[in-house]
Amino acid sequence: MGLDFDSFVLTAATADLSDEPAAREHADAVEFRMDLADEPLVALEAYDGELPILATNRAEWEGGEATDEGRLEALADATAFEAVAAIDVELESILDGEAEALLETARERDVSIVASAHDFEGTPPRKELVRTLTEAGKYADVAKLAVTAESKADTLALLSATEQLTSHGDTVATMAMGEVGSHTRAVAPVYGSKIGYAPVDPADATAPGQYDLETLAELVAHLE
Numbered sequence: 001m002g003l004d005f006d007s008f009v010l011t012a013a014t015a016d017l018s019d020e021p022a023a024r025e026h027a028d029a030v031e032f033r034m035d036l037a038d039e040p041l042v043a044l045e046a047y048d049g050e051l052p053i054l055a056t057n058r059a060e061w062e063g064g065e066a067t068d069e070g071r072l073e074a075l076a077d078a079t080a081f082e083a084v085a086a087i088d089v090e091l092e093s094i095l096d097g098e099a100e101a102l103l104e105t106a107r108e109r110d111v112s113i114v115a116s117a118h119d120f121e122g123t124p125p126r127k128e129l130v131r132t133l134t135e136a137g138k139y140a141d142v143a144k145l146a147v148t149a150e151s152k153a154d155t156l157a158l159l160s161a162t163e164q165l166t167s168h169g170d171t172v173a174t175m176a177m178g179e180v181g182s183h184t185r186a187v188a189p190v191y192g193s194k195i196g197y198a199p200v201d202p203a204d205a206t207a208p209g210q211y212d213l214e215t216l217a218e219l220v221a222h223l224e
């Protein structure tokens, strides 16, 4: 069964699936960062947790640690596990035509698809944010965009794009990385963002500016 992104999904982002019991109280799913794990497919095989898994195998060129060799194939292998309810695929891989087999396998197995784009340098103009999210939404159940905010104006551009796509009926997930953007992780869901990412332990953050899971769960619950 695919993951349902009709309402906000709070994921515990981790390289270690043994975090799952600690995440259960607050999270709706686990984001398993395969690229940060030693033997991700072995870990998936052994997984007996309750939370569904969003599997990510982030490329080096997109801020992760996976080399291109076998990267998308490993993600396709992950979709065979019952617990894997969604995968995250870089929009760039989709546009390059490299992810066709992967997307087909995911659809056949009823695994939801998140198409993601990241900007670690800054925040493009609002129009471009809208364009990227619209493009990602053509291929996936959720269009995800993480930018790096350097000013309050950047965070507003991101929230505004989130609101626009959401009111248009698109399913999006957005967040601004970095210190200035932290609060968007709590606030973006108010404007329609459907996925949040947070580590169980703040020391294990998978992106700059993340809150720990308990804190994000509390903030989102208060603002909803």
Ligand SMILES: O=C1C[C@@](O)(C(=O)O)C[C@@H](O)[C@@H]1O
Pocket (backbone or CB within 6 Å): 013, 031, 033, 056, 058, 088, 116, 146, 175, 176, 177, 197, 198, 206, 207, 208, 210
């Ligand atoms: O793409 C994302 C979003 C993220 O980068 C964040 O900013 O929370 C964290 C990553 O683990 C995840 O794959």
